[in-house]
Amino acid sequence: MDKNIKNENNENIENLPALTAAELAAERKAREREAKRLMAKNAKDRKDREKADAAREREYYKTHKKKLDLSPGNILFTAINYIVFTVFTIACIFPFYYLLINTISDNELVKKGQITLWPMGINFNNYISMLHVSDLGNAFIVTFARTILGTALMVVASAFVGYLVTKRDMWHRKFWYRFLIITMYFNAGTIPWYLNMSMLGLTNNFLAYIIPGIVAPYNIILVKTYIESIPGELEESALIDGAGFFKVFKSIIWPLCKPIVATIAIFGAVGHWNSFTDSLILMQNAPQYFTVQHRLYIYLNTSSNLAAIMSTGGSAAANAAAAMMNSKVLKYTISMVTVIPILIVYPFMNRYFEKGIMLGAVKG
Amino acid sequence: MEKTGDNVMAVQDKADKKRARQALKEEEKRIAKKKKEDLKLAEKEEARRIKAKRKRAYEALSPEEKMAEKYYIAYRIAAVFSALLIFFPSMTPTRICTMISKNISLFTSAVSYSAITAEMGRAFDKQWIMQGTMILLYISSIVMMLGILGTAAAACCSLGNVKLKKTGNTIGMAGAILMAGGLAGILVSYSDITGTTKPEKVGPMFPVGFYIYAVCTVILLIVSLLLLISFRKITKEKLAGIKYEMEPAYKLFLLFLPFAFLSFVFSYLPLMGWRYAFFDYSAGQALSSENFVGFKWFTSLFASEATKADVVRVLRNTLIMSGLGIATSWCPMAFAIFLNEIKNRKFKRFVQTFTTIPNFISWVLVYAVALSIFSTDGFINTLLTSVTGSAHDTNYLMGNTAIWIKMLLWGMWKGIGWSAIIYIAGISGIDQSLYEAATMDGAGRFEKMWHITLPGLMPTYFVMLLMSIANILSNGMDQYLVFQNAQNTSTIEVLDLYVYTLGIQNGNIPLSTVIGMVKSLISVILLFSANGISKAIRGESIV
Numbered sequence: 001m002d003k004n005i006k007n008e009n010n011e012n013i014e015n016l017p018a019l020t021a022a023e024l025a026a027e028r029k030a031r032e033r034e035a036k037r038l039m040a041k042n043a044k045d046r047k048d049r050e051k052a053d054a055a056r057e058r059e060y061y062k063t064h065k066k067k068l069d070l071s072p073g074n075i076l077f078t079a080i081n082y083i084v085f086t087v088f089t090i091a092c093i094f095p096f097y098y099l100l101i102n103t104i105s106d107n108e109l110v111k112k113g114q115i116t117l118w119p120m121g122i123n124f125n126n127y128i129s130m131l132h133v134s135d136l137g138n139a140f141i142v143t144f145a146r147t148i149l150g151t152a153l154m155v156v157a158s159a160f161v162g163y164l165v166t167k168r169d170m171w172h173r174k175f176w177y178r179f180l181i182i183t184m185y186f187n188a189g190t191i192p193w194y195l196n197m198s199m200l201g202l203t204n205n206f207l208a209y210i211i212p213g214i215v216a217p218y219n220i221i222l223v224k225t226y227i228e229s230i231p232g233e234l235e236e237s238a239l240i241d242g243a244g245f246f247k248v249f250k251s252i253i254w255p256l257c258k259p260i261v262a263t264i265a266i267f268g269a270v271g272h273w274n275s276f277t278d279s280l281i282l283m284q285n286a287p288q289y290f291t292v293q294h295r296l297y298i299y300l301n302t303s304s305n306l307a308a309i310m311s312t313g314g315s316a317a318a319n320a321a322a323a324m325m326n327s328k329v330l331k332y333t334i335s336m337v338t339v340i341p342i343l344i345v346y347p348f349m350n351r352y353f354e355k356g357i358m359l360g361a362v363k364g
Numbered sequence: 365m366e367k368t369g370d371n372v373m374a375v376q377d378k379a380d381k382k383r384a385r386q387a388l389k390e391e392e393k394r395i396a397k398k399k400k401e402d403l404k405l406a407e408k409e410e411a412r413r414i415k416a417k418r419k420r421a422y423e424a425l426s427p428e429e430k431m432a433e434k435y436y437i438a439y440r441i442a443a444v445f446s447a448l449l450i451f452f453p454s455m456t457p458t459r460i461c462t463m464i465s466k467n468i469s470l471f472t473s474a475v476s477y478s479a480i481t482a483e484m485g486r487a488f489d490k491q492w493i494m495q496g497t498m499i500l501l502y503i504s505s506i507v508m509m510l511g512i513l514g515t516a517a518a519a520c521c522s523l524g525n526v527k528l529k530k531t532g533n534t535i536g537m538a539g540a541i542l543m544a545g546g547l548a549g550i551l552v553s554y555s556d557i558t559g560t561t562k563p564e565k566v567g568p569m570f571p572v573g574f575y576i577y578a579v580c581t582v583i584l585l586i587v588s589l590l591l592l593i594s595f596r597k598i599t600k601e602k603l604a605g606i607k608y609e610m611e612p613a614y615k616l617f618l619l620f621l622p623f624a625f626l627s628f629v630f631s632y633l634p635l636m637g638w639r640y641a642f643f644d645y646s647a648g649q650a651l652s653s654e655n656f657v658g659f660k661w662f663t664s665l666f667a668s669e670a671t672k673a674d675v676v677r678v679l680r681n682t683l684i685m686s687g688l689g690i691a692t693s694w695c696p697m698a699f700a701i702f703l704n705e706i707k708n709r710k711f712k713r714f715v716q717t718f719t720t721i722p723n724f725i726s727w728v729l730v731y732a733v734a735l736s737i738f739s740t741d742g743f744i745n746t747l748l749t750s751v752t753g754s755a756h757d758t759n760y761l762m763g764n765t766a767i768w769i770k771m772l773l774w775g776m777w778k779g780i781g782w783s784a785i786i787y788i789a790g791i792s793g794i795d796q797s798l799y800e801a802a803t804m805d806g807a808g809r810f811e812k813m814w815h816i817t818l819p820g821l822m823p824t825y826f827v828m829l830l831m832s833i834a835n836i837l838s839n840g841m842d843q844y845l846v847f848q849n850a851q852n853t854s855t856i857e858v859l860d861l862y863v864y865t866l867g868i869q870n871g872n873i874p875l876s877t878v879i880g881m882v883k884s885l886i887s888v889i890l891l892f893s894a895n896g897i898s899k900a901i902r903g904e905s906i907v
Binding site: 179188 | 414467613615616620626627635636638640714719720722724726729732750781841864876883884888
């Protein structure tokens with residue numbers, strides 16, 4: 001670092017070319033390392049501070065225990081409050097639990113309607129026989145593909161565009177930023193949208209899931225606001241070093257944006273996983289591109305002879321498995337299979353909720 | 365006496381504090397305003413500086429180079445124009461016979477051979493049209509697209525330094541030649557098709573778009589040639605030491621351009637579809653002066669009794685469901701306030717975690733859940749059967765009773781925990797000293813909730829309320845589509861669902877476009893009025 005300062009202070013510019021390319025590269029690397037170290041240190045400091053804060057808070061609550069208010073009104077209120085929240089929380093979880101116990105219990109008992117509160121005769125055969133449900137596997141591949149591809153492209157594009165629109169010297173920046181953002185507030189309607197997609201050749205085409213979602217104005221706003229909140233010195237020093245916009249984005253902006261990127265990635269992925277209307281409207285003649293949600297919708301509305309959707313050309317074992325499942329169990333199991341991925345990633349997304357929703361409140 | 369004195373002192377103290385707080389706030393506001401103004405000024409200064417720099421650079425050019433700059437302007441305009449036209453079906457040069465659907469743009473004909481030949485199965489069988497002609501047309505479209513891409517790239521390069529411009533000129537010339545080649549190919553396939561044995565069926569025609577593209581191509585060719593000539597003195601040797609470079613302003617803009625393009629294609633281009641509202645259109649047909657009907661579909665909304673009844677019914681459903689949503693929009697806030705009263709942190713965390721889950725599952729899954737609980741063989745019926753002993757098999761999802769309330773409850777089940785998060789965050793932002801002061805003054809729990817927490821959340825609630833009023837016509841279709849069945853259609857069908865059923869399922873494109881269009885316009889007006897109200901009352905915009 002000392003050497004750096006000296007160089008900058010040196011009036012004699014002619015000295016500079018004396019530095020060889022290798023030296024320059026080494027210096028740049030050193031700076032990058034320094035920047036990374038600083039970033040890591042900042043993150044660590046922040047974490048330490050947060051920890052200390054939490055500890056102090058706990059300490060405070062320990063020493064400042066409030067006197068219990070034991071008036072009857074207060075007790076009644078507290079009791080009702082607890083009861084209402086408990087009941088509502090159970091109402092939110094119970095349906096999933098109910099689906100689960102019905103899919104892992106003995107199918108005969110389920111058919112008789114004897115599984116209400118706990119599972120009996122636990123087995124996982126229903127889930128294994130899901131492999132024989134025609135089209136479901138395909139739908140899963142399509143949905144996974146669109147979730148991963150679509151989310152990745154959307155996230156990278158949002159981060160990059162969010163970075164570009166923070167650069168003040170972009171040609172007519174304000175106009176172009178508004179050009180993107182204003183699309184959030186109007187909507188041509190379902191039919192013109194559909195006709196446009198078919199004009200672009202995006203009906204019955206897998207790309208229809210990916211390309212339209214790449215530019216997401218709301219996420220661009222989130223990234224832009226986030227980038228504006230981080231100090232610009234790091235980036236400036238890199239730009240002075242002669243790094244291009246791509247390089248700066250890749251090595252400085254992107255790593256710094258990780259929290260917001262994680263947030264929009266999670267919301268994007270959930271959106272892709274749950275999307276249903278685009279499959280319904282755009283893929284009318286391409287059942288091979290139906291998403292899981294669309295398949296589930298079809299299965300839920302097939303009341304007669306649902307067991308027929310199990311592939312009939314399968315082995316005897318498959319047919320036996322199909323025979324064991326009645327339509328109720330089949331519907332439950334497919335629902336369960338569709339919801340499981342969400343439930344698996346849910347604990348990871350939990351910490352990004354508040355960040356996402358609060359950042360959303362600040363627009364500009 | 366002393367006590368009164370104390371009281372007076374306290375009151376004065378309070379007033380002082382209030383005044384001090386207000387002064388502080390005003391000061392803060394002033395500083396923020398000044399900062400904003402400074403920033404604006406700096407930006408203006410910067411813009412002026414850049415402009416001056418560009419002007420200086422332009423003046424330093426030789427007359428020939430100055431001329432080249434002028435050529436570039438023409439080149440850019442022609443290139444952008446021909447690039448945008450590829451999406452407009454009426455401007456396509458490829459519709460050489462009436463058998464090709466009128467809704468095919470140059471872009472479509474270059475990406476999909478099957479779209480061009482969609483209606484030609486019989487014509488191919490009977491040898492009215494040769495497959496080769498259509499393949500030639502398809503290849504010509506692709507060549508044209510490549511040419512247009514080349515000219516667009518050249519237009520981008522023209523924003524760079526001399527070396528970039530020089531390379532761009534070569535690419536641009538190649539692109540213009542490709543475009544000319546593509547047009548020639550189209551011309552050949554046109555002359556092929558005029559020789560058809562069944563002209564009355566095939567209907568050969570010369571597309572208007574061809575002339576437009578021919579003009580563009582000629583301009584591009586001439587300008588490219590002029591540019592190549594004016595750059596002839598700049599040889600490779602002269603450029604040896606120069607790198608490809610571009611002013612940051614343009615570089616940033618070009619990096620941004622692909623995304624602006626995507627936005628244009630997927631958000632602005634659909635607006636063109638509004639023209640269907642003025643035509644007698646059914647799928648696959650063409651829009652022409654014959655089936656232009658003006659405002660017929662707009663008036664038919666009110667003219668035909670059946671449609672009128674439908675629209676009124678659907679509007680009623682939409683407004684009632686949105687109205688119920690607005691009437692209960694305080695619920696998430698109440699949820700947050702009451703949850704805040706629970707002191708056990710673990711329980712609080714538990715409730716918050718599990719009540720947000722339903723927000724992350726799709727409406728289809730919500731329906732699956734509803735089936736498992738409320739259908740004939742669902743939880744409620746099996747439980748009742750096993751408790752009472754007699755058989756219960758009511759399907760609570762069928763039927764038409766209280767459907768609006770049911771939909772509201774499902775919406776709340778799915779959304780309340782999620783919507784409460786913003787209020788929970790809001791509560792943690794309320795100044796703790798307010799609570800302490802209130803406790804000192806002897807305020808009880810409910811008084812604190814009513815006089816401190818609630819007013820603290822009101823601004824957030826106000827924004828949410830305005831947003832839901834702005835969205836009064838758009839309550840989405842997923843929820844109502846999945847819960848819809850033969851018995852409840854009349855009460856569950858909302859505007860979005862009606863548009864979908866009418867347009868996609870029944871194929872009445874013009875009428876559904878009209879409804880969607882009116883809805884969009886009203887929504888935009890509502891949104892901006894809401895924004896205006898918010899600005900007037902709170903001095904903050906919400907959009």
